[in-house]
Amino acid sequence: MKFKYVIYFLLFCGCSVSKNDSGEQPVAFQLTTENLTQYTIADGSSSLKVFVTLKDTNNEPFEDDRIQIIKDGEVVGNASSPYEFITTEPGLHVFQAKLNSYFSETLEINARSDKNYEVVEFPLIFHIPKEDIDETTGRKIEEWVALTNERFNRTELRGFTKRTNSVPPRIVFRLSTVGRNGQILEIPGVNPYPRQHEFDFGFQDWMWHVYAHPDYVINIWLASFSTSFAGFASYPILKENAVLEGLNSNSLESPSSLQGIVLKRGFLLNSGYLNNNTLEHELGHFFGLRHIFPCDDDDFAEDTFQYSDNPGILCNNTFLLSFNAMSYEFNSTFFTYSQRERMRYVIDNAKWIGQKRMVTIPSANGVNPPSIPKVTKPKKPVETDITY
Numbered sequence: 409m410k411f412k413y414v415i416y417f418l419l420f421c422g423c424s425v426s427k428n429d430s431g432e433q434p435v436a437f438q439l440t441t442e443n444l445t446q447y448t449i450a451d452g453s454s455s456l457k458v459f460v461t462l463k464d465t466n467n468e469p470f471e472d473d474r475i476q477i478i479k480d481g482e483v484v485g486n487a488s489s490p491y492e493f494i495t496t497e498p499g500l501h502v503f504q505a506k507l508n509s510y511f512s513e514t515l516e517i518n519a520r521s522d523k524n525y526e527v528v529e530f531p532l533i534f535h536i537p538k539e540d541i542d543e544t545t546g547r548k549i550e551e552w553v554a555l556t557n558e559r560f561n562r563t564e565l566r567g568f569t570k571r572t573n574s575v576p577p578r579i580v581f582r583l584s585t586v587g588r589n590g591q592i593l594e595i596p597g598v599n600p601y602p603r604q605h606e607f608d609f610g611f612q613d614w615m616w617h618v619y620a621h622p623d624y625v626i627n628i629w630l631a632s633f634s635t636s637f638a639g640f641a642s643y644p645i646l647k648e649n650a651v652l653e654g655l656n657s658n659s660l661e662s663p664s665s666l667q668g669i670v671l672k673r674g675f676l677l678n679s680g681y682l683n684n685n686t687l688e689h690e691l692g693h694f695f696g697l698r699h700i701f702p703c704d705d706d707d708f709a710e711d712t713f714q715y716s717d718n719p720g721i722l723c724n725n726t727f728l729l730s731f732n733a734m735s736y737e738f739n740s741t742f743f744t745y746s747q748r749e750r751m752r753y754v755i756d757n758a759k760w761i762g763q764k765r766m767v768t769i770p771s772a773n774g775v776n777p778p779s780i781p782k783v784t785k786p787k788k789p790v791e792t793d794i795t796y
């Protein structure tokens with residue numbers, strides 16, 4: 409995750425050509441939606457604004473409230489104001505704009521059923537250099553996890569309305585009270601390590617010496633490394649017969665690679681965790697999400713837009729902020745429905761993601777998650793496939 413500070417504004421374009429009722433003056437009109445998305449959730453409350461854009465022959469905006477908005481064959485509004493589409497009916501809904509006998513191209517909106525996933529909670533262990541730990545560390549780590557839980561599941565940003573098609577993955581985190589050998593941790597979620605190791609970018613061999621068994625906990629190393637990237641993560645490895653585009657599977661039972669997240673020490677030392685979404689972004693990767701850029705890549709989430717290398721700039725050169733956690737826009741934290749589906753599939757079908765001590769909330773009350781067995785470093789560890 410690279411630090412970037414970018415603000416862009418929305419831009420729309422109208423393209424389908426028709427004629428007005430006199431049959432002489434050609435105008436262009438078409439339907440478009442708020443944030444250009446063609447996805448909504450059929451939950452009876454998600455709102456997607458559908459509106460008509462009009463351009464005259466000189467490509468200037470043009471008003472004509474005789475233009476009607478048609479949904480599934482019925483008139484539902486006109487060009488003078490956006491139509492607020494809210495539905496409980498899953499499936500494709502077909503919109504068209506009409507001026508007398510002229511029709512715009514159709515606009516299909518996919519309304520998907522709401523899904524009520526259980527809230528699942530994963531234990532975290534932060535491996536922190538001993539010298540960085542003081543009496544404030546416990547409080548800071550708690551604060552960081554609380555912020556992460558809020559950011560990871562939010563669907564609105566302060567000052568903005570709820571983003572249509574953004575959903576909470578219902579994944580939260582807690583600090584592990586036990587350490588890598590099953591011992592009670594002095595500070596919950598904190599495993600101190602001596603900072604005598606070599607610090608390069610990428611997962612390092614020394615990390616095996618502090619690694620907590622990845623079937624039982626999510627490992628987060630705070631370390632020093634010198635690049636402009638603030639952190640990086642492993643992609644999940646699926647169980648043998650599981651299939652999800654963009655991820656690998658294998659048949660191994662004991663961990664063959666380092667799985668987890670590495671972040672710069674500065675997040676804790678300089679309180680950078682308070683206003684930065686890097687941990688959320690890396691957790692998105694950890695649960696199987698790929699970036700929504702660049703143009704020649706696929707993130708395998710059908711409802712995200714594909715972006716250029718420049719945050720906020722779509723591959724067709726349109727400006728449109730995604731607010732998506734898997735962009736490099738500054739502090740964006742939303743997940744789309746399809747991204748959530750990927751993460752929830754990974755939770756059910758991956759190994760080495762802390763799943764054995766995952767609990768469901770609130771039914772977890774009173775349940776003691778299993779302790780953490782030792783992890784053995786394999787003779788020939790597999791290099792971790794990382795992303796940042």
Ligand SMILES: [Zn+2]
Pocket residue numbers: 409689693699795796
């Ligand atoms: Zn990334």
